[in-house]
Amino acid sequence: MELTTVWFLLVAVLFTGYFILEGFDFGVGALLPVLGRDDRERRVMLNTIGPVWDGNEVWIITAGGAMFAAFPEWYATLFSGFYLPLLLILLALIVRAVAFEYRHKRPEKQWKQRWDLAIIIGSVVPAILWGVAFANIVRGVPLDADHEYVGGLFTLLNPYGLLGGLTTAALFLTHGAVFIALKTNGEIRDRAGTLAFRSGLVTIVIAGSFLAWTLAIRGNTLSTVFAVGAALALVGAVLAAKARREGWAFLGTAITIALAVATLFATLFPNVMPSTLDPAGTLTTANAASTPYTLKIMTWVAVIFTPIVLLYQGWTYWVFRKRISVANIPPL
Template sequence: MALTDIWFVLIAVLWTGYFVLEGFDFGVGMLLRVLSKDDTDRRVLINTIGPVWDGNEVWLLVAGGATFAAFPLWYASLFSGFYLALLVILVALIIRGVAFEFRGKIDSVRWRRNWDRAIMVGSTVPALLWGVAFGNIVHGVPLDAQHHFTGTFFILLNPYALLGGLATLTVFMLHGCVFLALKTTDTVRDHAIALAKPLGSAAILCAGGFLAWTAADHGGWAWLFAIAAAVALVLGVSYAIAGREGVAFVCTAVAIVATTVTLFAALYPNVLPSTTDIANSLTTTNASSTPYTLRIMTWVAVAFTPIVLVYQGWTYWVFRKRVTRASIPSGQR
């Protein structure tokens, strides 16, 4: 396997890790005021992701950095064509991060309510737009012979990409709902389990349609991974309704993994297809860095990736217990 192919796979792995981990973060944020009856419940929800949400975003930074270093033309075309959409995602993530930090700074109901809304919006916007972005990456965008994006922002709002956005939005919300059932107790857990059925129905409808469309367009391995994703999603909903949230969370995570693999399998060997002329498409070959750059990156990845994985795994192990209302100190906001 060529180094270009290896780095295509590694970037797929990074995006998969980001969607699985940040996916339940987004889900918790979107459900912040849906599954809580008072401020203590909302503090419980925030505390389930408090120790890990910022670490989960590291996967996004590494995926972006790896794309820039391994496939600079892909990175350049993405950021020129998707500039507005990516800027909106960035602003939403910044607002979300600030909201987590500022929410408890002032003992005011109105203050906390406004920051809660910021968390919900800052979680919903990226969850939707990441699906739209990857839908366009797989579907293709207009590129000229110099690989310059020649379309407009509204070209990105095509039916396939919008369905991809609804798929990620609903699946991440379901993933977060199951995570809350796994990490909480009492009424919050009960409400999360009850919400899993309607959320699961929406996720199966949107994600199933998106996966079927993707597999029908690209065939091959995409069908295998799409079917695996759909089966895992259905099982996740079934186990969640049955109150087996641990197995359900594994299933929703597998569904996200299989969905991301479906997209990258459908994309390969392209990294950004051109809808203007297939000859203008960016591929793993014509968009890559030099072999020397890829060799250096490979050694760096081999040396440091295990350290990062061990550290993040240790973090999840330390904070593995359920969060209860009793664990919220009196007066904490």
């Protein structure tokens, strides 16, 4: 297997890990006003992701770094052409991170409500915009012969792109609800389980429509297999949520996200950013890649350090695996 293909797969894996892990972070943050009926319940929700949310964000930093080093032409075109959506995602993540750190600094109700709003916005905006961005990458964007993006912001806000945004938002909401049910006890667990089932039914319709449209645009045999697998995993997750089998439900939503991302990357390959203007402007794993020597060095670095990072993050989740409830949250 060529190193360009290996690094295309590694970039896909990094984005998959990011969407699975940060996906339930976004879902928890977005559901803060829905499931948290008072301050202590909202603190329970935030504490479910408190030990892991910043570690989950490392995946997108690594994915961006891998793109920059392995496919500099792809990185340059993507981050210049999608500048405004990606900037909004970055600002939302910054606001959300600040809110996590400052929410507990003062006891006033209004102070906490403002930071709660920041967490909600900082969770919803990226959840939608990541879907819009990836949908447009798959659909194709106007690139000239020099691989330069010649469209505008509204070029990205097409029906397919917006449906992609709704899909990721719905998936992350369901994923987050299942995670809350998995990590909590008491009334909040019951409400989260009920919500996970109901939102899952809506997600089946939205995500199913998006995957079907994706296959109609650029589908192939492999992407069709992944899409069918994602649909089956989502149905299984919803049924597990209804039966209050939170562990199986979480596994189902995680597999759904993984296979949905795999569908998009399988649909793309060997392209990394198709052009809707001129086939000569399409970026591929070949014309967007770094030199073979650079890819070789990067591969050795990845082989050495990736297992260490995975072991450390897995250990973190193991340490903080227990459920929590309002009883564990002292009143302020």
